[in-house]
Amino acid sequence: MARLPLYIQIANAVAKLISDGALRPGERTPSLRAVCDHHHVSMSTAVQAFVELESRGLVEPQPKSGFFVKHPPPKTDLDLRPHPPRVPMSGSLGNLHASLFDAVASANLIALGGAVPSADILPTVKLNRMLAEKARHAGSRGVMYDLPPGSETLRRQISKRMLKGGAIVSPAEIITTCGATEALMLCLRAVTQPGDVVVVETPTYFGLLHVLEALALRVLEIPTDPQHGLRLDVLKSALKDQRVAACIVLPAFSNPLGATMPEDNKQQLVALCKKHDIPLIEDDVFGELPFGPKRSRTCKSYDDSGIVLFCSSFSKTLAPGYRVGWVTPGRFFHQVRTAKLTHTLATATLPELAIAGFLAEGGYDHWLRGARAIYKNNVMQARRAILGAFPEGTTVTSPQGGFLLWVTIPLKVDALQLYERALARGISIAPGHMFSLDQRYTNCIRISCGEHWSARIAGAIRTLGELAKRLAE
Ligand SMILES: Cc1ncc(COP(=O)(O)O)c(C=O)c1O
Incomplete structure (x- = not known):
């Protein structure tokens, strides 16, 4: 995979000295000349690294004296300035994204x-059989466009599913x-403008x-509690002096x-977005x-004004x-339908029909019950294995659903290095760098437990733990 640009590597190294406490607020950073000598880089690369650190809010220049470590902002632990728009898929994030999916696709x-x-x-097997059956019976319909809002049969099934999350949405309010x-x-295209x-x-x-990058939108990252989701207190304070075009949760x-997110928080969030007239994308x-x-209720189920655009x-x-x-776009239905027409025109007809058939007669709920039990077991086993194998001080989230784990390793471990070493040993992980535009999670990784727990997975986690321990030394 492509390595990070040199100036980012240098900025990360200095950022790490700051987060480790080796460089404290108010202290002078190494000089530009010292950085050039130490890293064997040109003065312009060193300057670029410090511009990057300045844009992350970690250092500030002082006339004729060099750069100094900034004092953290008083109210929250995060810089709540939105990021400027970025060139889509241009940087290391784009490369990482591509290489991650290459890794997922590789059978080896x-x-x-x-x-x-x-x-x-x-x-x-059942689903593919359903697809073949639909193809046999659909005749010419199967090869024609299913123009937005898309298959009515499918939308009727989706409307029933949405009831389970407490939302009453008619098939006419759904776009496939x-x-x-x-x-x-x-x-996002329906409710925002570039910038x-x-x-x-x-x-x-x-x-x-990446979607936000591609649409040249500025991103405001709000801290999220590992158990309860988006921090509403921080969002409320950010909304006091920041115009926001949409909120995605x-x-x-x-x-x-x-x-x-607890039910009370969902209700508060919907009410907050309604009050500020901010479209809430769920x-x-x-x-x-x-x-x-x-399953728990959706934000959509608390929406009485059409401010929630629900996606799944x-x-x-x-x-x-x-x-x-x-998507059930609430009061933005027409804008979303127009965007769909210009984006992909229609959703593929036969897969829509196959899914609709499976929902109607394939035993979806029965299948979901089985899958939930498998994912729960996968997550519990992986969690235990990680805590046993990784360096002391490692923490792992404890989700109540899904199949993802977020692992925070002691600060000394750089997740990108771990990613590269793991790839060399035939294992792919998602390094924390990918989950923020701010390089906040350089010592975190995401582990997916979407595969049956097995000796092979247990061995891979042991290997990851050994690699992380070596990096922590
Ligand atoms: C939170 C979240 N949203 C959206 C997606 C994209 O889903 P889809 O494959 O349906 O486009 C993913 C895929 O990993 C996801 O994790």
């Missing part, structure tokens, strides 16, 4: 990196999409950060933290995978490759 790797369920957990990725993209500020959780799903088993791709018997898909529950998702 133990893929703990991508949030993808393995095909042998999914109802693959090519996965949740397109649903998110369409919502607008969009609130996201931090850490958050890197695919979302993952209230159910978020990616990567696995957090679950991403629920893991919502149907609680470890308990019942069948990628985590049935078939990521069918690319079937949906």
